[in-house]
Amino acid sequence: MYKMRTMLFCPANKPKMYLNAPVFRPDCILFDLEDAVAMTEKDAGRDLLCKAVETLDFGDCMVFARVNGTGTPFFEEDVRAIVPSGIRYMRLAMCDSPDDVVVLDQLLTEVEKDCRIEEGTVKIQCSIETAKGVLNARDTVKASDRVISLSFGAEDYTNSMGTVRTRDGNELSYARTYLPVVAAEAGITAVDTVWSNYKDEEGFAEEVKWAKTLGFTGKSCIHPSQINIAHKLLSPTEEEIEHAQRVIDAEKEASAAGIGVFTVDNKMVDYPIINKARRILIQSGRLEK
Amino acid sequence: MLGVAGYEQSQDCKVTVMLKQQGGLKITLNSKMEKMFGDQITAKAREELESLGVEHADVTIDDFSSLDFVIQARIRTAVRRARSDEDDV
Numbered sequence: 081m082y083k084m085r086t087m088l089f090c091p092a093n094k095p096k097m098y099l100n101a102p103v104f105r106p107d108c109i110l111f112d113l114e115d116a117v118a119m120t121e122k123d124a125g126r127d128l129l130c131k132a133v134e135t136l137d138f139g140d141c142m143v144f145a146r147v148n149g150t151g152t153p154f155f156e157e158d159v160r161a162i163v164p165s166g167i168r169y170m171r172l173a174m175c176d177s178p179d180d181v182v183v184l185d186q187l188l189t190e191v192e193k194d195c196r197i198e199e200g201t202v203k204i205q206c207s208i209e210t211a212k213g214v215l216n217a218r219d220t221v222k223a224s225d226r227v228i229s230l231s232f233g234a235e236d237y238t239n240s241m242g243t244v245r246t247r248d249g250n251e252l253s254y255a256r257t258y259l260p261v262v263a264a265e266a267g268i269t270a271v272d273t274v275w276s277n278y279k280d281e282e283g284f285a286e287e288v289k290w291a292k293t294l295g296f297t298g299k300s301c302i303h304p305s306q307i308n309i310a311h312k313l314l315s316p317t318e319e320e321i322e323h324a325q326r327v328i329d330a331e332k333e334a335s336a337a338g339i340g341v342f343t344v345d346n347k348m349v350d351y352p353i354i355n356k357a358r359r360i361l362i363q364s365g366r367l368e369k
Numbered sequence: 370m371l372g373v374a375g376y377e378q379s380q381d382c383k384v385t386v387m388l389k390q391q392g393g394l395k396i397t398l399n400s401k402m403e404k405m406f407g408d409q410i411t412a413k414a415r416e417e418l419e420s421l422g423v424e425h426a427d428v429t430i431d432d433f434s435s436l437d438f439v440i441q442a443r444i445r446t447a448v449r450r451a452r453s454d455e456d457d458v
Contacts, residue, residue, distance in 0.1 A: 095436070096379060135437070
């Protein structure tokens with residue numbers, strides 16, 4: 081699974097974002113060709129993104145482009161332009177059904193062939209943003225081997241539901257509960273929606289904690305101030321890491337002694353607990369996958 | 370025939386391209402950085418125009434401390450828009 085604790089949204093047509101965004105060290109930067117770029121500026125956003133990716137070094141940060149949806153006149157041009165420039169991760173907006181992924185997958189295969197890039201190199205994140213998208217998500221994420229993650233888009237989702245976003249997020253309950261399950265079954269990463277009021281850091285932190293509880297491992301961010309908060313909350317705590325290490329150490333001893341079930345900190349440890357401990361150590365970089 | 374791209378904003382530039390039939394490339398740069406980087410900016414602009422097959426044009430770059438990749442991208446967009454304008458005539 082990919083490490084995507086934070087995805088920082090940046091409008092693709094704003095030059096200074098290309099220089100400023102990497103400074104804050106998000107796990108991923110998402111250059112947006114969709115909603116953040118005016119209809120009359122799509123060509124300019126695309127050109128700027130291509131030149132930036134060809135020129136700049138983003139280090140170990142995963143660089144995504146959010147391409148316009150398959151039903152728009154910009155979709156094909158987006159894909160044909162940005163793959164040759166070096167973009168290897170795409171968020172597909174408005175992923176309503178498996179067909180959307182299939183259309184992108186086929187176009188990517190064609191473009192990769194034209195550019196002599198190994199087939200399957202470009203990966204897809206499905207952006208689930210409507211009621212239909214949520215209900216179809218399970219099939220959608222399985223429509224291509226390129227799919228490495230899904231993201232939830234609450235603004236369009238609430239629109240499709242005829243509701244509005246509130247601070248407590250109750251209106252998102254169904255989608256927020258369902259989508260991490262879809263991701264877990266498919267073995268992909270789940271990235272939660274944005275928190276729009278970037279000055280409300282307390283509300284943002286509460287939402288990240290809730291998203292983590294439900295199974296999201298990443299958060300879309302609209303402001304650099306959200307990066308460190310999300311990284312802290314979406315990484316294992318020192319306490320969790322220490323406990324996980326004790327579990328793994330005890331497991332080695334128990335295994336050598338031929339014991340299947342044992343205790344750590346007065347609690348029974350069996351395979352699910354051991355697997356959870358492994359996951360925590362892998363997440364914290366203390367154990368190889 | 371006329372294409373414009375970019376904005377008068379920090380780290381951006383506004384590029385105006387007027388495609389012509391003759392006269393070669395005439396590049397006018399307006400930039401606070403002209404003394405230090407004028408030659409470099411103009412050379413990059415010329416390089417980009419030539420890569421796009423533009424031989425005759427009046428090009429104005431209003432620069433607001435933009436980097437090379439921004440200038441190149443804005444030129445690319447402005448030329449495409451100018452060509453599209455030409456097709457519409």
